[in-house]
Amino acid sequence: MANVELPQTMQAVVCHGPEDYRLEELPTPKRGAGELLVRVEAVGICASDLKCYHGAAKFWGDENRPAWAETEAVPGHEITGEIVELDDAARAEWGVEAGDRVVVEQIVPCWDCRYCDTGNYHMCAVHNMYGFKRANPGGMEEYMVMTPGSLVHKISKDIPPAHAAFAEPLSCALHAVERANITFADVVVVAGCGPIGLGMIAGAAAKYPAQIVALDMDERKLELAKKTGATTVINIANEDAVAKIKEMTGGYGADVYLEGTGHPSAVLQGLNCLRKLGRFVEYSVFKDDVSVDWSIISDDKELDVLGAHLGPGCWPAAIRLIEEGKLPMDEICTHQLPLADFQKGLDLVSAGKESIKVSLIPGGASTQNAGQA
Template sequence: MSETMQAVVSHGPHDYRLEEVPVPTPGPGEALVRVEAVGICASDLKCYHGATKFWGDASRPAWAETEVIPGHEFVGEIVQLDDAAAARWKVGVGDRVTSEQIVPCWKCRYCQRGQYWMCAPHDIYGFKRRTPGAMAQYMIFPADALVHKISKDLPPAHAAFVEPLSCALHAVERGGIRFDDVVVVAGCGPIGLGMIAGAAAKFPARIIALDLSDTKLELAKLCGADVTVNISRQDPTQIVRDLTEGYGADVYFEGTGHPSAVLQGLNLLRKLGTFVEYGVFKDDVTVDWSIISDDKELDVRGAHLGPHCWPAAVRMLESGRLPMDRICTHQLPLADFQAGLDLVGDGTTSIKVSLLP
């Protein structure tokens, strides 16, 4: 193995560079992993453009530090680890593995209460120097990481989809779907398609998918949507009311990150309905909060990361029930990372874009 590797390194907004850097050396209890695929997330793109409004503090600097290798949705093969790591994670050299995107401290209040996905230091791969990401030929899994095996029968880009799928499944769990519910999913990108698949596994009465793209709506049907609505041509609120005797939807999942989708969801939910927010917003969102309180008494729930959903996401991918060949639209070499970011930014020709180091 060479002593150096290629990696994408963030030097600030609009300044990501392909560089030759040392191959990292695993410490006690850690693993060295050869990266097979890394997906480009919308949050990667927002970070690339210099976003500062993430995770609750608009006054702080950009949440991604500089001199960091990005990439938090990935799969790879273990090439080196010690006995302690092998015993803790029940893995060995040659296994294909993924790691949950957050590396918990296991010491803060949230970790001590089992709420590790809200860990106070919040070290997510690819955003801090302590946890370099996967846009590289090799990466380290720290000793505190959460690691899962995944089948080698899956193409690398499909296996790396386990991260956004786990996030989508967590959002579905937050929705508390019941068998007779009418469920609406706004946005049929990677997260929205995963929400539809997860919601379908709950077997509600009807799943309605909303998007501006007919291509994405076709994929939504393949993932389990019963009704699709192109909101550029149809009124989703009226359609939902017509399908629910005028009451409205029981559960609404917001996966677009667009402010208009928030008011849309508040309007098409029934009284006592549930609103689940997963999207990350670039702009402020302003709504009439009396809709939430005095008008409908809604349950509004956030969803963050994919806690406790990774094994289910692995099983769903391995089952073959998702149209992964059509979801994973673009696989590019690491050197073409800029083209990958541009594809995600355009949003009209791709669903999931991955780099294959």
């Protein structure tokens, strides 16, 4: 197809190091063979974006690898946009057309390592990702290129862009739920009712366990947890969560604990909440090291402790949940800001008091959903 008329330059947020992100005018990218050129409609701001912004020293778990995005990289990995240019190779790879709205998984697998070869592409040894390296600019820009080998999914244009971009964190939350192997008889505890925790609650509810207990310190988020599927909520600022959960379970404790806060105290809380032979799933990225008595895991309870990274295989389910209106998306996606207000967006996520999910809308105006502070 003929190239559409595009502006010569565009706005983009560019990383120049920890706490040094700048709005700049960059040349509009040109797609190569087999690539998609996408007009970005929305990009969510994630807690990991915030940790990268602040340059947390242990973010990647490797002191030799910097925590923040590479200098001159464009951040943002919760991306949705409209395809404006493609070729036949791209059509064949992804089954898309110009005008389609798509979302893209943040990982760009190499498809040629031990993990990719065994179907575990989310653990790719190379581990290129949109929004962290110069080679794969993220969504905090007006136009971006999606490269061959990326995992691209179509999503409805009938939903708001910020809702579509929520497919990325929701898929991650669903993967954590899958790792837990939830059964109908289980009492499931979800720590944290931010975007990931709410996604975990929704995913757990789809498994129909006996109970889903949501933990948080924010009454507004706990009310939203009820709408997402929690059967019981506990404000840990006012109640002893461990004592209440043991009371609910005849003194035994919960069967499953899903950690979605990124706060070190939530780890020990989970170990204490669980019954013997329980299952602990850790999703969060931590700014600081976490120290616990590991004998709880071994000698005391013989727990299964599982990690969860990204959302492999969970994107179709996440997209269905959003498209079918299974989640209160208007209340989850609280703030949409223009790209120029990226710093305000980072600050909203950092404060954690006014917002649930904050998104940037390139070329758009600020909106704040009704009922939000």
